[in-house]
């Protein structure tokens with residue numbers, strides 16, 4: 001069970017007021033808030049052992065290296081990857097996807113096919129379009145259905161022996177849909193394709209066992225799971241990461257350098273050129289510890305309670321339409337009221353201290369599919385309460401009265 005009053009004490013920002021009202025933070029799908037233990041991990045690094053890693057003989061460098069590598073192991077255990085070296089630190093999900101896309105430039109030929117789902121974040125679309133421009137590979141789209149789920153029959157028929165890569169998010173950031181990635185992965189493998197799962201929205205809510213899933217690549221960002229911004233991971237199976245050329249050249253990623261020939265370092269360093277976000281990596285580890293101290297199963301159960309409560313309450317507002325009615329969803333509610341522009345609702349909610357996101361949520365193809373300019377999106381986390389949802393519902397009713 002979740003003791004939400006106690007948990008809220010861990011998040012200093014939740015004591016803030018916005019426009020003279022206690023903050024209601026419902027923009028968790030854009031970024032989650034940061035508990036004191038994660039903030040402390042960053043402060044502690046800079047205050048006590050700030051040093052560059054993997055290079056110094058001195059004590060501080062050794063301490064920093066140990067803490068950074070321990071964080072990598074925490075992340076490996078959390079996602080149940082086989083080896084720590086399969087966890088590559090990146091600056092986030094976007095960066096992780098670009099590393100894979102850049103690497104495949106050397107591995108694709110014209111006629112190869114890539115499949116992307118219709119409900120991807122732009123960061124899981126654009127790098128693949130750029131890759132296709134460079135290689136002559138073809139990008140095909142797995143369509144979606146009106147309830148916000150993927151058309152699985154269409155997916156099967158799009159898979160061919162020419163399919164090299166498939167890209168799907170574990171959870172849609174705009175709709176909350178939990179995609180059936182277990183079967184998507186199995187299907188991709190039957191034609192010999194590799195599959196990359198964008199886990200940015202799943203990692204804070206769903207337990208993910210990378211080995212059981214047998215997924216090829218999995219990417220996520222720390223800042224969606226109580227960690228800091230500017231750090232994330234690329235997981236890849238060892239043989240696949242070894243087959244990819246490095247992304248950037250520089251320090252840390254080499255074994256030997258001469259003007260005649262340079263050889264690359266082993267994993268994970270091959271993909272970690274330059275000084276990384278050391279404090280961020282360590283704080284990512286602290287965020288994983290924090291989430292474990294509460295338990296992802298408790299988090300998921302409580303967030304489902306919030307989702308159902310908010311769905312019931314909001315659905316009673318006349319003219320309010322929820323986009324994304326998948327049977328399996330995370331606690332994300334995307335909605336519009338009649339013809340009112342989502343931005344206008346968001347602005348009024350902000351005046352009442354309630355933070356939601358409005359617009360396309362970096363998923364323009366989904367908005368085009370529903371033929372809408374965007375939605376109001378309320379996304380909940382385990383530190384939110386039903387009282388806050390009551391405030392949202394009252395504020396939405398007020399906005400509707402003012403705008404209709």
Ligand SMILES: *Cc1c(COP(=O)(O)O)cnc(C)c1O
Nearest residue numbers: 092093094121123173200201221
């Ligand atoms: C947030 C998000 C991204 C992008 O993450 P960054 O941290 O901005 O790189 C990609 N995909 C999904 C599903 C997201 O929610």
